[in-house]
Amino acid sequence: MSELVREPGETAAEQGEPGAAPPEPGTGTEILRVFGRQMKLCRLRAGLERPEVGARTGYSPSTIAAYEQGRRIPPPKFIDVVDELLDSGGLLKAMKEEVARAQYPAFFRDAARLEAEAVELWVYGTHAVPGLLQTEEYMRAVFEMWRPLLDEETVQQRVAGRLARQDIFARKRAPLVSFVIDESVLRRPLGGRAVMRGQMEQLLLVGAYRNVEIQVMPLDREDNAGVDGPFTVLHRDGDDQVAYLEAQGRSTIVSERTEVRGIVSRYGILRAQALTPRESLAYIEKSLGEL
Numbered sequence: 147m148s149e150l151v152r153e154p155g156e157t158a159a160e161q162g163e164p165g166a167a168p169p170e171p172g173t174g175t176e177i178l179r180v181f182g183r184q185m186k187l188c189r190l191r192a193g194l195e196r197p198e199v200g201a202r203t204g205y206s207p208s209t210i211a212a213y214e215q216g217r218r219i220p221p222p223k224f225i226d227v228v229d230e231l232l233d234s235g236g237l238l239k240a241m242k243e244e245v246a247r248a249q250y251p252a253f254f255r256d257a258a259r260l261e262a263e264a265v266e267l268w269v270y271g272t273h274a275v276p277g278l279l280q281t282e283e284y285m286r287a288v289f290e291m292w293r294p295l296l297d298e299e300t301v302q303q304r305v306a307g308r309l310a311r312q313d314i315f316a317r318k319r320a321p322l323v324s325f326v327i328d329e330s331v332l333r334r335p336l337g338g339r340a341v342m343r344g345q346m347e348q349l350l351l352v353g354a355y356r357n358v359e360i361q362v363m364p365l366d367r368e369d370n371a372g373v374d375g376p377f378t379v380l381h382r383d384g385d386d387q388v389a390y391l392e393a394q395g396r397s398t399i400v401s402e403r404t405e406v407r408g409i410v411s412r413y414g415i416l417r418a419q420a421l422t423p424r425e426s427l428a429y430i431e432k433s434l435g436e437l
Contacts (some may be wrong), residue, residue, distance in 0.1 A: 154278065172247070173196065173306070174301055177241065177244045177245060177247075178216035178217075178218075178219060178245065179216035180214075180216075180241070181213075181216070181220070181238065181241050181244075181245050182213055182214040182215055182216040183214070183216075183232075184234075184237060184238060184241070185213060185214055185228065185232070187236060188215040188232035188233075188234040188238065189214075189232055191232075192227075192231075192232045192233060194231075194232070196210045196211055196214075197344055199228065200232065202231055202309065203222065203224060203227050203228055203231065207325065218299070218303075219246075219248055219303060219306075220245060221247060221306075223244060225238055225239060225241075225242045225245065226239060226242075231244045238356050243399050246310065248316060249303050249304075249307035249310070250304075250307045251395070252306070253396060254392070254397060255396060255398040256303055256397075256399055257378070257380075257390045257392075257397060257399065258307075258311065260380045260382065260388060260399070261314065261378075261380060262263070262311075262351075263323050263382050263383075264314075264380045264381055264382055265319070265321050265322070265381055265382065265383045266321055266322045266323070266324075266376065266380075266381035267321055267322075267323045267324070267379070267380055267381070267412075268323075268324045268326075268378065268379040268413045269323070269324070269325045269326070269378045269379075270325075270326045270327075270372050270375075270376050270413060270416060271325065271326070271327045271331055271376055271417070272328045272330070272331065272372065272375060272376045272378050273425075274288055274331060274334075274336060275327065275331055275332075275345055275349070276312060276317075276325055276327070277308050277311060277340045277371065278312055278314065278323070278325075279325065279349060279352055279360075280308065280339070280345065280346060280348070281344050281345050281348045282305060282309060283310070283335055283337060283341045283344055283359065284336065284341055284342075284344070284345045284348075285304070285305045285308050286301065286305055286337075287336050287337025287338075287366065288336060288337075288339055289301045291306050291336070311387075315352070315355065315357075315358070316430045320355075320357045321357065321360070322357050323357060324358075324359045324413075325358075325359070325360045325361065326361045326362075326363055326371075326372070326413070326416045326417060326420050327360065327361070327362055327363065328362075328363045328365075329362055329363060329364050329365045330365060332346070332362065332429075332430065332433055333365075333433075337399065339437050342437055343350070343401070343434060343437045346430055346433060346434040346437065347434065349427075349430050350427060350430055350431060350434070353423070353427050353430070354427075359423045360423060360426055360427065360430075361417060361420040361421055361423055361426045362420060362421070362425075362426040362430070363416065363419065363420045363421075363423065364421060367419055367420075369419055370416075370419060371412045371415035371416050371419060372412065372416050374412075375391075375393065376391075376392070376408055377389055377390065377391050377412075377413075378390040378407075379409060379410055379413055386401070386403065386406070387406050387410060388401045389405075389406050389409045389410075390407060
């Protein structure tokens with residue numbers, strides 16, 4: 147069956163023909179276009195129209211079209227269902243992890259993979275609550291503040307991606323996670339006081355997990371080893387440590403041992419300078435009462 151079969155009213159670019167104009171920047175990635183083309187081929191082979199696939203999976207025909215055209219990211223549950231519906235023999239399921247990574251901005255995808263494999267994480271946050279700790283409302287507020295403005299579909303995509311990252315806490319072998327958060331982050335009511343109250347409650351909830359420690363770096367400290375900015379240290383089972391640095395939509399994964407060793411030492415000093423985990427949760431609880 148030819149890959150170039152086109153739906154009524156569908157453009158060459160939407161169908162993914164060779165030489166067709168690519169989707170607008172930010173609307174898709176190559177893996178989404180590949181997944182969409184394969185899904186369409188499987189659907190045509192099964193003799194199903196988009197409305198029928200939509201009705202049997204719980205999605206609208208326009209959403210099915212967007213998935214096939216690589217303009218939207220299909221959720222994992224949809225991929226599981228449509229793989230069986232179209233009898234693709236696991237072809238679509240095999241792309242599930244790569245498709246899921248496409249929900250992150252390009253500069254974060256490698257870090258997302260490392261984070262998902264980590265057995266231990268150390269995070270120093272200075273501008274906003276670290277993503278792994280954010281509530282959905284706080285995430286949305288942060289993404290809606292970006293300049294240039296993100297369109298609504300991109301905001302929803304980024305929120306979904308960040309929420310998916312928080313599955314790390316539910317893993318059977320949950321990693322050990324340590325956060326040091328600058329006090330200024332907790333004094334900055336991004337999204338408004340109601341959003342910040344929910345965020346403080348989330349910090350208290352996650353901070354009570356046995357595998358999580360949250361520490362606050364007070365503003366009145368005369369020494370702060372983290373003046374160079376935020377960073378994350380990731381430990382993978384059997385591998386050396388790596389560090390992740392991010393600023394202004396650009397990121398760096400540091401793997402050179404001497405440089406990573408310096409970042410690891412910096413984090414150790416930060417933990418010593420910050421409030422203890424117990425003191426930190428008490429501070430967060432007191433701050434919550436003042437909102």
